Amino acid sequence: MTHTQKRIIINNLVMVLSTLSAVIGIGFLIWILGVLVINGIDALSMTIFANEGAPPGNEDGGLKHALIGQLILVSYATLFGVPLGVLAGTYLSEYGQKAKLAETIRDVSDIMMSAPSIVIGAFVYAIVVAPSGHFSGWAGSIALTIIMLPIVLRTTDDMLQLVPSTLREAAFALGAPKYKVITQVVYRGAKAGILTGILLAVARVAGETAPLLFTSFNDNFLNTDMSQPMASLTVTMYNYATSPYEDWQKLGWAAAFILSMFILTLNILGRLFLLKKRGK
Amino acid sequence: MATIVDITEEKALKVKDFEFTYAGTDAPSIKKLTMPIAKHSITALIGPSGCGKTTLLRSFNRMHDLYPGNKYNGEIIFKERNILTPKEDLIKLRIQIGMIFQKPTAFPMSIFDNVAYGLRLQGIKNKTELQGRVEKALQDAAIWNEVKDRLKHDANGLSGGQQQRLCIARAVAVEPEILLFDEPTSALDPISTAGIEELIVELRDRVSIIIVTHNMQQAARVSDYTGFMYLGELVELGRTEELFVTPKERLTEEYITGKFG
Numbered sequence: 001m002t003h004t005q006k007r008i009i010i011n012n013l014v015m016v017l018s019t020l021s022a023v024i025g026i027g028f029l030i031w032i033l034g035v036l037v038i039n040g041i042d043a044l045s046m047t048i049f050a051n052e053g054a055p056p057g058n059e060d061g062g063l064k065h066a067l068i069g070q071l072i073l074v075s076y077a078t079l080f081g082v083p084l085g086v087l088a089g090t091y092l093s094e095y096g097q098k099a100k101l102a103e104t105i106r107d108v109s110d111i112m113m114s115a116p117s118i119v120i121g122a123f124v125y126a127i128v129v130a131p132s133g134h135f136s137g138w139a140g141s142i143a144l145t146i147i148m149l150p151i152v153l154r155t156t157d158d159m160l161q162l163v164p165s166t167l168r169e170a171a172f173a174l175g176a177p178k179y180k181v182i183t184q185v186v187y188r189g190a191k192a193g194i195l196t197g198i199l200l201a202v203a204r205v206a207g208e209t210a211p212l213l214f215t216s217f218n219d220n221f222l223n224t225d226m227s228q229p230m231a232s233l234t235v236t237m238y239n240y241a242t243s244p245y246e247d248w249q250k251l252g253w254a255a256a257f258i259l260s261m262f263i264l265t266l267n268i269l270g271r272l273f274l275l276k277k278r279g280k
Numbered sequence: 281m282a283t284i285v286d287i288t289e290e291k292a293l294k295v296k297d298f299e300f301t302y303a304g305t306d307a308p309s310i311k312k313l314t315m316p317i318a319k320h321s322i323t324a325l326i327g328p329s330g331c332g333k334t335t336l337l338r339s340f341n342r343m344h345d346l347y348p349g350n351k352y353n354g355e356i357i358f359k360e361r362n363i364l365t366p367k368e369d370l371i372k373l374r375i376q377i378g379m380i381f382q383k384p385t386a387f388p389m390s391i392f393d394n395v396a397y398g399l400r401l402q403g404i405k406n407k408t409e410l411q412g413r414v415e416k417a418l419q420d421a422a423i424w425n426e427v428k429d430r431l432k433h434d435a436n437g438l439s440g441g442q443q444q445r446l447c448i449a450r451a452v453a454v455e456p457e458i459l460l461f462d463e464p465t466s467a468l469d470p471i472s473t474a475g476i477e478e479l480i481v482e483l484r485d486r487v488s489i490i491i492v493t494h495n496m497q498q499a500a501r502v503s504d505y506t507g508f509m510y511l512g513e514l515v516e517l518g519r520t521e522e523l524f525v526t527p528k529e530r531l532t533e534e535y536i537t538g539k540f541g
């Protein structure tokens with residue numbers, strides 16, 4: 001066998017193997033989505049949105065409590081996490097730059113991003129739940145905030161650094177003070193990227209279960225009091241899906257479907273923002 | 281010592297024994313440079329790449345202060361004061377000494393908001409005044425007719441040449457006394473370049489202009505005075521027609537006849 005023949009064979013082998021892997025990967029994705037859509041749509045009904053939890057065997061149990069709880073938990077996390085993350089990212093890109101402190105914050109936030117979310121749940125359990133003596137919506141939102149923060153911070157940092165420095169210089173050259181350069185010119189230049197980062201961060205925390213198990217826990221009924229345990233789609237789904245009751249399992253599918261659609265929408269929106277930005 | 285022609289006009293700037301050292305470097309990039317800049321005229325800075333033209337230009341509006349660790353020495357006199365002192369108000373200075381960059385720097389906002397940017401910074405909020413001054417600046421920059429129907433459109437939709445004229449409009453809107461141009465046409469096609477050159481010549485009556493260019497023909501076409509720089513020093517400053525025809529320094533002659541560069 002000549003050298004060239006050998007190379008052609010290896011070439012083809014690699015191509016076939018990598019294509020196969022891609023097909024397997026996508027195959028699983030389609031399978032998961034397919035099962036989810038079939039079971040999810042089957043389980044959907046108006047009562048799901050109108051009713052709260054019900055004991056097993058009761059036909060008209062719903063997910064209203066979990067939907068609203070989820071919305072509240074994620075909203076508060078966004079309310080805390082986005083301004084904190086954007087401001088911290090602004091510090092990194094516009095003030096800290098290559099300084100030691102800034103580099104350290106970048107490293108720490110990268111580590112936090114890859115930390116298992118259950119660890120963050122345990123941390124919030126230790127500092128909020130245990131001292132206060134009970135699970136609460138606040139504890140859940142704090143856990144989600146901590147997960148969200150490094151994502152928003154790093155995207156903000158990255159997106160701001162992508163804004164050409166000549167744009168900043170041009171604003172300074174017109175006599176703009178630094179805070180106006182940042183808020184009026186740099187933020188505008190990075191708007192689409194930061195918005196995408198925020199949407200992806202919201203999508204990420206919306207799918208979290210483990211940190212909520214330790215913090216906001218669950219409630220089978222509608223509760224909007226943040227100082228009390230609060231239902232979420234993820235924890236509800238976990239409870240219902242692992243229960244032995246068929247009607248609860250059905251609700252679990254519905255929760256999985258709604259959650260996935262929500263996260264999918266956020267992801268698509270985020271990508272659209274970026275595409276629109278690049279398009280012009 | 282450099283050969284410097286007698287400038288009879290008033291001076292816009294007087295550079296005296298000026299030295300500039302970038303952060304992290306030992307040797308100064310500008311060495312003991314002395315140079316007068318005439319008022320209401322166009323001074324071109326030429327010289328081979330890396331000779332310090334941009335560095336000198338960015339000292340006039342203290343752009344180097346945006347990055348930590350850069351060092352100035354000597355004096356740059358503007359309106360009877362040395363602008364290199366720590367107490368210089370950089371915001372005021374940069375309103376009086378504007379700058380146009382190599383690549384157009386249109387802000388990600390509408391055409392109108394771009395031109396109004398510097399005016400709003402100065403606290404001008406009155407709608408009619410803003411509109412009047414934006415229109416005048418766009419007319420001064422010879423771009424009014426092209427954009428008057430789309431002032432609300434994103435400035436990034438304009439062509440490169442149009443964006444550069446928009447940046448000039450933005451700079452003249454605040455009525456500076458000096459305008460600094462750093463190779464303003466190097467990213468543009470020949471037709472846009474001709475337009476910008478024409479515009480620069482027209483602006484001379486109202487502002488003093490310093491333009492860095494690596495293009496000797498451009499210096500010859502637009503400027504009244506030309507300074508030739510080499511290795512961080514000024515070699516010769518002369519009336520443009522004299523410097524290009526009868527240079528006093530051998531180095532200048534070698535450069536303009538293309539012996540190096």
Ligand SMILES: Nc1ncnc2c1ncn2[C@@H]1O[C@H](COP(=O)(O)OP(=O)(O)O)[C@@H](O)[C@H]1O
Pocket residue numbers: 302303305309327328329330331332333334335336
């Ligand atoms: N940010 C910087 N840090 C250190 N040295 C620099 C920096 N910018 C330019 N220089 C150096 O200063 C000298 C002059 O550069 P510059 O003013 O850009 O030249 P020109 O505009 O004439 O081409 C060059 O030797 C260049 O390497």
Ligand SMILES: [Mg+2]
Pocket residue numbers: 333334335492
């Ligand atoms: Mg240069």
